C-alpha cells in the first residue's frame with residue numbers, strides 16, 4: 001500500500017474512505033482476529049461520532065484518507081478501541097501505521113494552531129498546501145517538525161550506551177538530543193556527545209531516520225567512532241554511561257518500533273561474535 005499526501009479533497013466519495021479518528025491523541029482502531037483495521041466510512045456520523053475538526057489527508061492505494069479530532073464527550077463506538085500510537089504499533093500493517101503517524105500530527109497541528117501567534121487573529125486554511133495563513137498579518141503556519149539526532153558511538157567493538165535520569169534503573173540507550181536552530185546535524189551529533197558524556201567523536205555517518213510523533217520529532221540516527229576523552233556524564237540528563245560489548249549489553253531498546261532499537265539491533269548483528 002502506498003500513501004500519497006494531499007490537501008485537496010477530490011470529493012469523489014463514491015466509496016468509503018479510511019478515517020483516522022483521534023480522541024485525546026489516541027487512535028481509534030477496529031480490532032479483529034487478524035489484527036487491527038482503520039474504519040472505512042463515508043462519514044464518522046455512521047459511528048455516532050461528531051468530530052470537532054477533520055482533515056483530508058490524501059490517498060492510500062487510491063482510497064481517500066481523512067483524520068478527525070473526536071470530542072472527549074463522544075462515547076466510544078462498540079466495535080472500536082482507542083490506542084496511543086506506541087500501543088498501536090504492530091496492530092496495523094506498516095503503511096496504515098505510517099499514515100496514522102501522519103494523521104496524528106496533522107490533527108495535533110490543526111488543533112494547536114487555531115490563532116496567529118503574532119497577532120492573535122483566527123487563522124485560515126490554504127487551499128494548495130498544508131499550511132494556515134493569518135488574514136491580518138500574513139503569517140504562514142506549517143505543521144511543525146522538530147529534528148532530533150541519535151548516535152551510536154563505537155570504540156573497539158563496543159557501543160556507548162547511557163542511562164538517562166528519566167529511564168528506569170538498569171535501562172540504557174544510545175545518546176540523543178534536539179537540533180539547535182542554525183546547527184548542522186553533524187554539529188549537533190558532536191555537541192550532544194560532548195555535552196552529555198564529555199567525549200570527542202569522528203566519522204559521523206548517517207544511519208536512518210524515523211518520524212517520532214511524541215509529539216512532533218523527526219529522529220535522524222547516526223553512527224560515529226570514538227576519538228578522544230574519558231566518559232564524564234553531565235549528571236543532569238545522563239546518570240550513567242559506559243562501553244558495552246555485544247555479549248554484555250544491558251537492558252536497552254530493541255525491535256522496529258523505535259530507531260534506537262534498530263540502531264542497537266544493527267550493532268548486535270554487525271558485531272556478533274566480537275569481544
Ligand SMILES: [Zn+2]
Nearest residue numbers: 116119134137
Ligand atoms: Zn497574524
